[in-house]
Amino acid sequence: MQGIRVEGLKKCFGARTAVEGLTFDVAPGEVFGLLGPNGAGKTTTVRMLTGLLTPTEGRATICGVELPLRSDDEGVKLRRQVGLLTEQPGLYDRLSARENLEFFMRLNEVDEPKAWKLATSLLERFDLAGREDEPVGGFSKGMRQKLAIVRALVHSPEVVFLDEPTSGLDPQSGRVVRDAIAELAREGRTMVLCSHNLHEVERLCSRVAVIKNRLRTVASLVELRKEGLALDLMVDGDAAAWVPALAKLPFTVGHHVEGSRLRVLLDKEEQSPDVIACVVSAGARVHSAQRAARPLEEAYLELVREDAEAA
């Protein structure tokens, strides 16, 4: 199995640059997150990587197929190896679940009995077994989402792009889908996850790319969190009362208050004792002080904010 290699990919629509400077690799068996705010170019990136849009600049290799595509045959070869879950499930409402899946099996020219075996196991796993012959128009949002995931997988693609896979799912179904994604990665498939749900990204992805019309960073989650350290102080009463004390420190720190928890963002690990001493000398009763990994959310927001400031 081969993964994804992207080098300097750029897409313009007329004079407007949707996304540029994309360079990253995704290895087989990896779950890679594509993060960015709305309109950052995630969908354009996925559309380029699935051969739906032609890059304006740069190149990429997906499962051994080079982008920009050189012929229709190359496009067919690429799309046979790629599965895509779009933001909207995009199912045919008047057709049954079975007819929807059958249609995509035929387009992919797969061995239907084999594909049905896979589809049946996925339908069972996603709690859709027994509903195959019902019109999709009567399905709930979550059922439609799960069926769209099955559709993206029925041809056993090597690379799977999933745009908000757990959108509209209840917590139990969300877990089933996350487990399925992790299992697909373990089988050696390359998984690319576009999501705003950073908890989900933290649970599933080993590395992420943060995009905001250009590539902000590509890093593992561990690296991203390490870019800043955090110190969690549990204090008596409202932690917000001790925030002004932080201004007395000889260095500048970020902070985040949640009830009686004061999270202080540090540049260096050696700053921790000074922070604790500062808060205690201001009169705070500190119950515990714990070093914490910076949440992905903070690292992500910082990257996106930096980009906005630079702009």
Add this chain to the structure above:
Amino acid sequence: MSFRLSRALAVYRKDLLDLRKNRGLLWSMLALPLVIVVTPLGLVMAYVRNPTDPGLKAIALYYDLTVDLTNVARFLIDKVLADWFVIYLVMPVFVPILISSHAVAGEKEKRTLEPLLASPVTPLELVVGKSLASLVPSVLICTLAFVLLCVGVDIVAWPVAKELILPNSMWSFGVFVIAPLFAFFGNGVAVLISARVGDSRLAQQLAGLMVLPLIGLAAGQFGGWLKAGAGYYAIIGGVVLLLDVVIVVAARRLFDRERLMTRWG
């Protein structure tokens, strides 16, 4: 350009299945053939009911001063059937417009286009599959309407004609050669317009304007300024054949995945 018939047929089967389950669209498709069959039958029935009516003689003389006044009813039946063919041609244009606008622009409205284009189907296979799903039912409906018209006219006109009037060579040529050309034209126009506007209702309305020249020709015929016949319809068929070629050339140029994605998606 890569082409696999199996993928085009998959699109065709899916669209046909979707059409079968779309009762609203089915009824609107069947309304037009009904009108097109019943209206000339009503006219023929009126001529047959009172064939010696002096009013009929006046109408016949308006169209042809050399008409045989001993059998004006038969003259008027032949006249109305020759003229009616241009109205019949509205059907092979309009029915594919109804189906194609829905099937093509409908993919965008239902947000099904992106998963579809992300599959191995090529734009050419997509257009061929969708066109087949539009043309096959249209041609079947037109043929069925023609069969009903033949049976109806022959039964109703028998007391005056004493022979089978339909099918005649002009109608047979028209139904089996010219009508499919018109159906191809209607489908092509609907597909091209859908690719530009991406909204099924607007596509239907714009493509529906294509029937206006036919209505104009019909007005000319019923007003007595144009004389319908085999040669006349062959010329119309030739013009539509040329337009069909233009549509195929335009479709080949317009249908690439990115254009479909950015225009439709």
